[in-house]
Amino acid sequence: MAGPFEHIPMDGGGSADLYLLRYDDQGRLRSPEAAAEVRARVQDPGDVTDVFCFAHGWNNVFAQALDRYRGFATGFVTQGAAFGIPKPAPYRPLLVGAVWPSTSFVMPWEAGPQIAADPDPFGRQAAEVEELLELVTSSLEPARDQEFTEAVDGRRAVDAATAERIAEIAIEALRAGPDPDDGSPPPQPEDLLEAWAALDALARDGGAGAGGAPGSPPDGAPGTPGDGAAGDPGAAPIGFGTIGDHPHEAQPGAAGLDFDPRDLLRMATVWKMKARAGTVGAHGLGPLVEHVLTHSAARLHLIGHSFGARVVLSALTTAAAPRPAHCVLLLQPAVNRWCFAPHVAGTQRAGGFHGVLDKVTRPLMTTFSSHDAPLTRFFHLAMRGSHLGEPDFAGVGNTDLYGALGGFGPAGLTGLAVEEKAAVPGEGRYPLAGGARVIAVDGGVDINGLPAISGHGDISNPVTWWALHDLTRPD
Template identity: 60%
Template sequence: MSGPFRQFPLDGGSTADLYLLRYDEDGRLRSPVAEQEIKERLAGVGDVFLFSHGWNNIFAQALDRYRSFIGGFIAQRRQFAIPVPPDYRPLLIGVIWPSTSFVMPWEAGPGIAADPEPDGAEARQVEEMLDLVTRSLGPESDPEFVELVDGRAVIDADAALRAAEIVLGALRAEPDPDDGSVPPTAKEFLTVWEALDSGGGATPPADPNDFGVAGDASSGLRAAGGGGFDPRSLLRAATVWRMKARAGEVGARGVGPLVAHILRESGVRLHLVGHSFGAKVVLSALASAAPSRPARSMLLLQAAINRWCFAADVAGTGRPGVHHSIPDLVERPLLTTFSAFDEPLTKAFHLAMRASRQGQPGFAALGDPELYGALGGFGPAGVEGISAVRPAAVPGQERYDLDGGLRVIAVDGGVEIDGRPAIAGHGEVSNPTTWWAMHALTRPD
């Protein structure tokens, strides 16, 4: 895609030009001409905004999200007469990467008990998830796995155990790169699978040692309709694992070299914005760039990544979070939103991403949000002393204090503004609250 894909009018007759860069699933750049043009234009711009979408690879929808955020951001500046730097000449980059064609697996609701409509969106999503998962399997296990789950709404415990063994062996055989935790055994995962079949868990119970399902994972299990396990829950969990890994690969291998070039070869102010798994893209890009100077700002919108990612010590394990160095690679405090109204990240993510209890005394048996929760669902953990939680600021009336020595500011999008949540769902991240957060990071005062 050469040349700017879209131009946004600015005051004074200038424009903010949006370039789109497409990457494949391994992070290989598919838009080399556009990238070269971006590099050639760096000498003439003051600010570069790099955006990464999350759970969405339909080109039109990804583009629509970029246009919505950029258009709202520009309009809000005019509305509140927000100042800009004297050399404000922005260039915009939108990353297009293959995540999935549909919403995040749990965002449309579980739909577990009933058979999917053969021609409906649920059926198409199941087909896509099955294709994604089986492409990660070996030639020996692929036919067996397909026979176990294809076209089935319910499978028995023995079949579920074998299906879990196959998928875990292919997609979760190693410790999680974000927090170093070991993967669950297939038997342990059946307990998680049961919880996913029932729609996930909402708020943790009063007893911190009880997270919903107790007992041995091999006995007394039930699922949709009380008669077995729904294969769609396994596919959804496996899709989360694969997309999370892919986001890291796209960020490190694809976007990272461009970020390194921008920070090494120019003096522009670089602003990074990532939504959902797009947060993983921009985090991995900056980490892999090993920049000679910091980026100017980073805004993470409902990030689908472990909440301990910035910690120097993950839950007392002695392991640092995978992105513990990132706050030091950003000039201004990192802003990251979270919301109690983000159902995928508060009800399902920590179940899909939970690790084994083995060798970790005192860890919860199932889906502990404290340990495995999403940054966008529960806010950051393990960053005491350098972070603070702040309610989402009212646009035009309230400001975030970026000069108090904090490195991470968690913006609570669950608070009400004008009678509704500031961030009312996982995908509702282009609104006055998020534009205002971006202005907080980019305005010169």
């Protein structure tokens, strides 16, 4: 459908048009009329001076994406009016929200269920496993699909030999090459089995989940605030572990005991969604970014949450444009913390998004928070590569090599990055003119007795709006 999907009221009267552009899992545009209108409008300097482009994380039916974008834009506008934050002159913004397929089941740390809590074996729990299986096997050739499906279908436990075989198949299909963020080689089957066991052990240690009380809802799961509002800081992500399903079943991690194949499905979906986010960014949003930077003078502001950070980073990386974007704000990004480094530890290459630092005018700003349980407790286990020669005790839980940018902040950026506590809205400012190319905002600090960023989904709040204001204000 052509035309803006919604109008966001602006302070002082008027409104900003919000367009939603939908992409499929290959980055193919599914909203051609709306996209054509955006392209035409940004070329008219009398119409558009600033383009704000958003990419959501995991929770992506169309209505939820709209709600996330509407909430962030409205909060941003309201805060600007409350503090009298100056705007460029002239200022005629246009908002674009990318909608890409990362369904509610596929992010195990955010939407994975507590299986024991659902007495209906044919309810949401079973539907989740079906969706995970379909997502993973869609990348397999027919013979591998048959072997994999027959090994895991309907099973709550497989022996070690079967676990190793299905791990081989998953790696072959989904992790065959070097990691695009950090260049690490793909895990060997034994590496993957170690991570599989570690994830389950983490769930065991936390009872119902990683660090949460039994029955705690996952951060961002249906029924909780999700991407668009502050999450329950005590809520724990559920989904990798299955303690409580069948108390008499053996759990992975001890020699000779069985592995629950659902945990591997959940881990493999993380790999799949990571790759999909990159594809959507490069082939979907990338051409629009290139158009704005080539055929207009509008300032381009990119904002991405979780795997949406990978969408906007991939878009900017692949865009061949004569000028840089104005700013990039990453909110709890689910990308490797070495992704901007000129030299990644243990490899002979730069981080996958190092080149982005030369394609943005203002310092790239990224948040991280110790309260983000998915990115501080799970990400490095699911995304680890091969040992890279480090001691075995560091291989599985190595947050230095495999940690998330949104969990621990950037690595390998000596002299290029600065870490700042989250600024108090209306009071603090960030050192945009200090020479750093990356400003890492610590959202784990308290402001007025509450965490600045209380969880993975808490990315539309006064602290994040203030960060975007700092990046976009003319002074």
